[in-house]
Amino acid sequence: MSxxxxxxxxxxxxxxxxxxxxxIEAADRAGIYIPRFCYHKHLSVVASCRMCLVEVERAPKPLxxxxxxxxxxxxxxxxxxxxxDAQRGVMEFLLINHPLDCPICDQGGECELQDQALGYGRGVxxxxxxxxxxxxxxxxxxxxxxxxxxIHCTRCVRFLEEIAGDQELGGMxxxxxxxxxxxxxxxLRSELSSNxxxxxxxxxxxxxxFRFRARAWELLSFPxxxxxxxxxxxxSVHTYQGRIQRVVPRECSTINxxxxxxxxxxxIEGLAAPDRLxxxxxxxxxxxxxxxxxxxxxxxxxxxxxxxxxHGAAGIGALLAPHAxxxxxxxGGRVVRALGSANVDHRLREGDVSDQEQAPxxxxxxxTIAELEQADAVLLIGSYPRHEQPLIQHRLRKAxxxxxxxxxxGLRRFAWNFELAEEHAVAPQHLVSELxxxxxxxxxxxxxxxxQALRGLPGGSVSEPARAMAxxxxxxxxxxxxxxxxxxxxxxxxxxxxxxxxxxxxxxxRFGVLAAAANSxxxxxxxxxxxxxxxxxxxxxxxxxADAMVRAQLPCYLLHDVEPxxxxxxxxxxxxxxxxxxxxxxxxSFASERLREVxxxxxxxxxxxxxxxxxxxxEGRWQSVRGVAQSYAExxxxxxxxxxxxxxxxxxxFAYPDIAAVHAEIAGACRDxxxxxxxxxxxxxxxxxxxxxxxxxxxxxxxxxxxxVTLALAGxxxxxxxxxxVRRSEPLQQSPLAARLEAVVAPETAQQLGISHAxxxxxxxxxxxxxxxxxxxxxxxxxxxxxxxxxxxxxAGLAERAQLGPPFGTVTIEAL
Amino acid sequence: xxxxxxxxxxxxxxxxxxxxxxxxxxIDRWLAQYPPDPAGRRSAVIPALHVxxxxxxxxxxxxxxxxxxxxxxxxxxxxxxVATFYSMFHLDTACGRHKVNICTNISCWLNGADGxxxxxxxxxxxxxxxxxxxxxxxxxxxxxxxxxxxxAPMMVVDGHYHTHLTRERIDEILDGLD
Ligand code: SF4
Ligand code: FES
Ligand code: FES
Numbered sequence: 001m002s003x004x005x006x007x008x009x010x011x012x013x014x015x016x017x018x019x020x021x022x023x024i025e026a027a028d029r030a031g032i033y034i035p036r037f038c039y040h041k042h043l044s045v046v047a048s049c050r051m052c053l054v055e056v057e058r059a060p061k062p063l064x065x066x067x068x069x070x071x072x073x074x075x076x077x078x079x080x081x082x083x084x085d086a087q088r089g090v091m092e093f094l095l096i097n098h099p100l101d102c103p104i105c106d107q108g109g110e111c112e113l114q115d116q117a118l119g120y121g122r123g124v125x126x127x128x129x130x131x132x133x134x135x136x137x138x139x140x141x142x143x144x145x146x147x148x149x150x151i152h153c154t155r156c157v158r159f160l161e162e163i164a165g166d167q168e169l170g171g172m173x174x175x176x177x178x179x180x181x182x183x184x185x186x187x188l189r190s191e192l193s194s195n196x197x198x199x200x201x202x203x204x205x206x207x208x209x210f211r212f213r214a215r216a217w218e219l220l221s222f223p224x225x226x227x228x229x230x231x232x233x234x235x236s237v238h239t240y241q242g243r244i245q246r247v248v249p250r251e252c253s254t255i256n257x258x259x260x261x262x263x264x265x266x267x268i269e270g271l272a273a274p275d276r277l278x279x280x281x282x283x284x285x286x287x288x289x290x291x292x293x294x295x296x297x298x299x300x301x302x303x304x305x306x307x308x309x310x311h312g313a314a315g316i317g318a319l320l321a322p323h324a325x326x327x328x329x330x331x332g333g334r335v336v337r338a339l340g341s342a343n344v345d346h347r348l349r350e351g352d353v354s355d356q357e358q359a360p361x362x363x364x365x366x367x368t369i370a371e372l373e374q375a376d377a378v379l380l381i382g383s384y385p386r387h388e389q390p391l392i393q394h395r396l397r398k399a400x401x402x403x404x405x406x407x408x409x410g411l412r413r414f415a416w417n418f419e420l421a422e423e424h425a426v427a428p429q430h431l432v433s434e435l436x437x438x439x440x441x442x443x444x445x446x447x448x449x450x451x452q453a454l455r456g457l458p459g460g461s462v463s464e465p466a467r468a469m470a471x472x473x474x475x476x477x478x479x480x481x482x483x484x485x486x487x488x489x490x491x492x493x494x495x496x497x498x499x500x501x502x503x504x505x506x507x508x509x510r511f512g513v514l515a516a517a518a519n520s521x522x523x524x525x526x527x528x529x530x531x532x533x534x535x536x537x538x539x540x541x542x543x544x545x546a547d548a549m550v551r552a553q554l555p556c557y558l559l560h561d562v563e564p565x566x567x568x569x570x571x572x573x574x575x576x577x578x579x580x581x582x583x584x585x586x587x588x589s590f591a592s593e594r595l596r597e598v599x600x601x602x603x604x605x606x607x608x609x610x611x612x613x614x615x616x617x618x619e620g621r622w623q624s625v626r627g628v629a630q631s632y633a634e635x636x637x638x639x640x641x642x643x644x645x646x647x648x649x650x651x652x653x654f655a656y657p658d659i660a661a662v663h664a665e666i667a668g669a670c671r672d673x674x675x676x677x678x679x680x681x682x683x684x685x686x687x688x689x690x691x692x693x694x695x696x697x698x699x700x701x702x703x704x705x706x707x708x709v710t711l712a713l714a715g716x717x718x719x720x721x722x723x724x725x726v727r728r729s730e731p732l733q734q735s736p737l738a739a740r741l742e743a744v745v746a747p748e749t750a751q752q753l754g755i756s757h758a759x760x761x762x763x764x765x766x767x768x769x770x771x772x773x774x775x776x777x778x779x780x781x782x783x784x785x786x787x788x789x790x791x792x793x794x795x796a797g798l799a800e801r802a803q804l805g806p807p808f809g810t811v812t813i814e815a816l
Numbered sequence: 817x818x819x820x821x822x823x824x825x826x827x828x829x830x831x832x833x834x835x836x837x838x839x840x841x842x843i844d845r846w847l848a849q850y851p852p853d854p855a856g857r858r859s860a861v862i863p864a865l866h867v868x869x870x871x872x873x874x875x876x877x878x879x880x881x882x883x884x885x886x887x888x889x890x891x892x893x894x895x896x897x898v899a900t901f902y903s904m905f906h907l908d909t910a911c912g913r914h915k916v917n918i919c920t921n922i923s924c925w926l927n928g929a930d931g932x933x934x935x936x937x938x939x940x941x942x943x944x945x946x947x948x949x950x951x952x953x954x955x956x957x958x959x960x961x962x963x964x965x966x967x968a969p970m971m972v973v974d975g976h977y978h979t980h981l982t983r984e985r986i987d988e989i990l991d992g993l994d
Binding site for chain 2: 157161166167168169170171172173174175181182183184
């Protein structure tokens, strides 16, 4: 499309437009509504529904506005007798086979067909013959279908093909028999699948869990942002009688366009899970007792006081969820500091933070989310955004479709929805050296030398894939280097950051970190860190980082929205630490069995939508939301809980009248913070210089004892396992993307294990997995060439694997 | 690297699916006639479906579609779309030894195709889309214009055109099938 400006006339109004743009777009911009079904601004134009017919001067017949390109001097009539007649005619045809079931249709009241029939149709139907009926589809637990209502606009088909990247639906058969179907009856697999609900102009595709909960006109709508990754997608939350009933996307062209991930939409289904914490609980002599707030807060405070007296302030540590609000993270950190401890952290899934002193103010994407689609060469390191930040994947896919060379250096191969230019998967203990090799290859081309601290990392010669990646990065004009969730939880994450930042610099592009959680960035700004206070001010005391806190086995832990068996880097160590602690206070929305075992006081926390607060996304954008739902039973917003604790502890400076005052304090402090993604090339930690990352036994060899094989362990948190709410959403847990706890190994490794069956998706054998001194775990084994030899892939973040410890390490495996 | 992956994918597809080497070779011959890119591979879908259908006694099964989709690098749904669109493909239905397509599109319809269909249905004791119990004849589903309008009404039997149909001609032709 050219940028040439032209002038056209629509319904007598003169408007400016770009030559060649679709007429319907120019009209939309001018606020002139033309009816449509198949057109959508983010999808290709098929002009199949003909609802948008308008009259254009000198055209012999009405033209579809979505498929008519604007030309200078064009005169258009959208409401002339001819146009209205054409629209009425199309409407009549569309309604011929459409059932008259509006009273029982979930789309009723927000149906484009209903609206347009009212606005552009006839009052009475002339069609007296029988209507067709279409057999229903089963698309899985997220999307409900009533295919007789389908008007074949193909928006759903085009979305799945063009945006989601896998055409799972198609127009089967033809003519009178045409139906939208998967044909195979398999459930949808895309992480973005539920967007077809919003796209479907009729009630053929609707929100399955929401079905029959409320009528559209009974709902109140509130703006909200999503809290399940660092993207911060814009949402509208719909409530009925104070309860959240459903979530729909809210348009934001610079973040999520018009889409959201299924996770963003269906996480709310976990809000009323059976183990939701309804009232404060206090444990006495091993028994839980329901308590009033006052009693529970006093019990929490009394325990903290006992620890202060017996062990001093250093015995207290706070682990705060990285998806808590900025205000909660700020107050949690301040309470701990006011007590005299600096043991506070929100980096719960990170094991190496040795570069924290020299780190920038917060982990930063290095630019905006929207800019990603302009990149022409991208290196993703330890990242699978499709499951980690689905809307980032969407931007990358757009870039790839526009010709960008996207490369992945990671720990296994994944099911990308675009063609990668390079994909290199290595065992976890080689990730650092492979990345160093990319840096080295870049250095060779640019006549630069690796800084002292990073030298000696590449083990020998630079590998072919590393060389190819360096070459493509240099060829790009707008190169981007991104570190993903798996790299950030790698045991040598600091070295990876240093190398990746260097690669970004040497390739003349930008470097960024993809934030894993809603406030992974905000936690830094709020001072939920052992070494920095709000706005990056140096901490007077030096405290322990999350993993060190766990290893130090402190006498007192304060948990905010944390499920230790899921959310901590080393859940085994966390479990041990919490079990030995004298006093554990958990501020939490849910009370899992494990949490009830280790906690002494449980304080019910307002969950998503029930509390106001601020989230800082991966591009450093601050987004504040209001609490829009009634509080659940006795649950209270986290900021109030922390203030109440502070007051009972007689700490100064926590008398805030409202959350706005807390927010203002943080915002004021952060006013001059400049985002940056510069990481130091000189590393302080010694671990950085060893390419092997200190893994003692060489993976891939038969070990001494028994017939077991020693393998490197690697794993990522599955898409629907990241936080307590998502984990409790039944529809998400029933969908095909729900986590399966399996051990996945390469065919070579399977052979070593004495298993000689072909690669399959289905597990047929079971294996015993043993990590360190922990109890062994029996898991189904899957053989897949997506895993590098010598590695076993076991998903992280699942309670059932907690005894294996961190996502990475060494395990012994034996076939059963 | 990229080549390796593509190769591996192809290997993988070949293992998992039911395409025989001979079938692959025949499909490859078609592929050679189109540009060597994803769109080109898609273009080979119709001849490739014919290869599989011919090898399978005139019908297609779902696993053929899956196999072919993987081989051509197409979404499965897209191959199902093609296989269900054309009346020359018979998906998920057993077919008789002979396939009879009676055109019912405009020219043939104006010349009495509807009556001929009814006649053939009665004669064979099956409806459109069904196969006689003895497995002799499949009356293929409602057929669109077969480009034989000059000789309307017309039908195609096992790929051969028969024009200017009458009930007598239908008797003659159908009775002549073994
Ligand atoms: S199901 Fe809905 S979105 Fe899909 S083609 Fe039918 S009407 Fe359009
Ligand atoms: S919106 Fe233009 S033809 Fe459907
Ligand atoms: S209409 Fe029957 S052949 Fe054309």
